[in-house]
Amino acid sequence: MDYFISSDFNLKDNVCQYFDTYQCFHTKEHSLQVAKESQKLAQKFHVDMDKCYQAALLHDISAVISPQKMMDIALSHQWEIDPAEKKYPFLLHQRISALIAQTVFKIEDQDILSAIACHTTLKKNASDIDMVVFLADKIKWDQKGEPPYLHVIQKGLDISLKKASYMFLDEQLKNQRILYPHQWLKEAYDDLKK
Ligand SMILES: [Fe+2]
């Protein structure tokens, strides 16, 4: 991707300018909200606030790319494609965002890249940073109004990040809200169940 970030800007300004350039105003607003929510959750659970904030700002930067192009990129990198990604290539956007964070935004921190790469599905052995960004993205979803599962996450957050993540996945799977569960999501669920 030919996009050059400015070294005179901080990450937030660079992300905003990037979304403006591609006219992705909706995703820009969503990303700013998820970033703010991530800071709140990080503070509450004593997780690295700066890493959560950076990961959240960058989590949807692949929104400027079409799902078909995401598939082309994934295949050119010889990534293993999950059946869910094959059916719904948009699911690749979490891993493509991490790739753009690394190559365009020069993020090398593995904790940040990990949180970006699993923000939709989560994964087994998820870190606190992974869970903060995952949950913040669900709380500040990119659709209108309040998400129907919000009370479930809030209840879980009274206990822990793990509990909230588990309760959210449980609610989604039991109510069949997920069209085609990704392997990482199933593994995250089984892992958190323990
Ligand atoms: Fe996303």
Ligand SMILES: [Fe+2]
């Ligand atoms: Fe998002």
